[in-house]
Amino acid sequence: MANIRFDQVTKRFASGVVAVDKLSLEIADREFVVLLGPSGCGKSTTLNMIAGLEDVSEGSLYLGDALVNHVPPHARDVAMVFQSYALYPHKSVYENIAFGLRMRKFAQEEIDRRVKDAARRLEINELLDRKPSQLSGGQRQRVALGRAIVRQPAVFLMDEPLSNLDAALRISMRAEIKALHQTMRTTFVYVTHDQAEALTLADRIVVMKDGLVQQVGTPDAIYERPRNVFVASFLGNPPINLLPGHLDRAADGLVFRQGEVVVPLGRASSEKLAGDANRPIVLGVRPEDVHLDPSGPLRGAIQSVLPVGSDQYLGIECAQQQVFFRVAKGQAFRLGDHVAFSAATARLHLFEQTSGVNLLHEQP
């Protein structure tokens, strides 16, 4: 059993900075959880606390059923992969992978068997005699993975393991890590600031900002029902379009209004927010949730055309700001052309203007 439970965990550094604030989170056995957030949000600190590399200032941290606040890293059954790989430069690849087993007093035959197994699995069996300095970035990353998997730990921790790799390698390593999780059948906690990585890998995503958890949920829930403006804008590329304005009453229900721009919100939203007419809000429209419609409310002149291969994105001046909408790649657009879009009402996001809270999907 390797579930992880944070109970009101706070991490305060000697400088007084609170890196993690009253974190309560339960990670199930064999779950793949991704901690996602911008740098300085406390995600790496959270990971380090699981590893035992940082003390817990307040609250309780459990691995399985055991309280581990004061258990040193070497006494926890965790393995970790670092962004910089952190290979021991004076040891060969073999010894790097074997080190954790040697420290745990495994028999030589067992060490040899496991190191060679891992090396074969990661396709680095030709490199076992080399030193880390003789390897490429991708190879070093594989060695770092090997060092973690030979231990067969109860919890597998990864701190931005793919950030130093080039784009193509990053995509293929993502798939390997996902496969690794499926074969190892152990708990994975993965830290990243890359939303695409999080959406691809996670069973559940924990979005963090300034030491506080913003939302916990499946990738789908986080993307479709973001709890606030921060979560909405952190996931998605290009990011969600956010238009400030206010609610207004119209003949067939509530509308979003900002000057000339009037977007009907649909029946479900109108019913939910019936009492809130005139309230200042922020309208969130994902670039893919619109379609071309000559009579649509979201209109403006094209300022940029950004083809991305499968589709293209149009940057248009709308509601006094630049917004991006996705269109099929077949059509030709010229700068300066006027276009109009309608949005799928069921896929609109409405946020409170001051707090940024999602008005349609409020969570307890």
Next chain:
Amino acid sequence: MASPRWHWSMPNTWFCQAPNPMRKVLIYLFALVVAAYVLAPVYWLAASSFQSEREIVSVPPHWIPHEPTLMNYAAIFRDGDTKVTYETRKERDPASGGYIPSTARDLIPGMMNSLIVSVAVVLLNLLVGIPAAYALAMIRFRGRMTSIYFMLTTRVIPDIALVVPFFLFIQKLGLMDTLWSLIITYLAITVPFTVFILTSYFESVPDELDKAARVDGCTRFQTMMRVYLPLAWPAIVAAVLFTFLTSWNEFLLALLFTQTIASQTMPMVVASFTSDFTISYAFINAAGVLAVIPPVILAIVFERYIVSGLTAGAVKG
């Protein structure tokens, strides 16, 4: 491997410009002058130790001995046992015209004392300095920076200012004229420096190596021994050389705390040669050559470790 335009020995861009033969000649000429300036006294020391007293004082001086002799060395190793007095000072003239000093026979015991003190100071330095430096570099605790600066501050105070407290301390402990008096005071002088260079070096080792080792199952102590020490060779060698040479050469404190050959070190004994009935340059120079040998051996042994770049490949490079 393509020959690099930049090399560690070229610390600034001035050297990186296109090769200019004239500039190259000038650089070599300058290097030659500096080398001659540094090495000439050492050469004279070595050359004159193989000359007789009469040859040393000849004008013009002989840079290459005309009549090389081992008599000065023979005097140190053989004649050390006989007592020399004012009356007998000329009887066993080692190099026709010179005199052996009355303390000549203390030379070998003095060297042994120096060796014992220096080796003890080096070992104790490493024993204390390595864990202290690891802790200062890797563990964030309250007062960490203050501790580092405090230790450095102790090195700003000149040794002479510490003489009286050191003297009282050693006297009250009843350690006057013992090797311990030197070992203890030399440690006070050298440990801050050792801790400082090792701390800087440990700090330059990527933090994630420490984390990786601890997650891999190392205690703090094992992390230090199995990961940091093998990487810190250049810094450890620097610390060893510094502490050894400081202890080997130290004069002021040795002058204060030692009285007899029970604790006198090499510099004391050699210095005493100049305050005798008369002075034999030939003999003193032979003693000087012997004094130079251990540090030179140390430098040769460790020379290949005085390289950095051992951490290359630890992180993305």
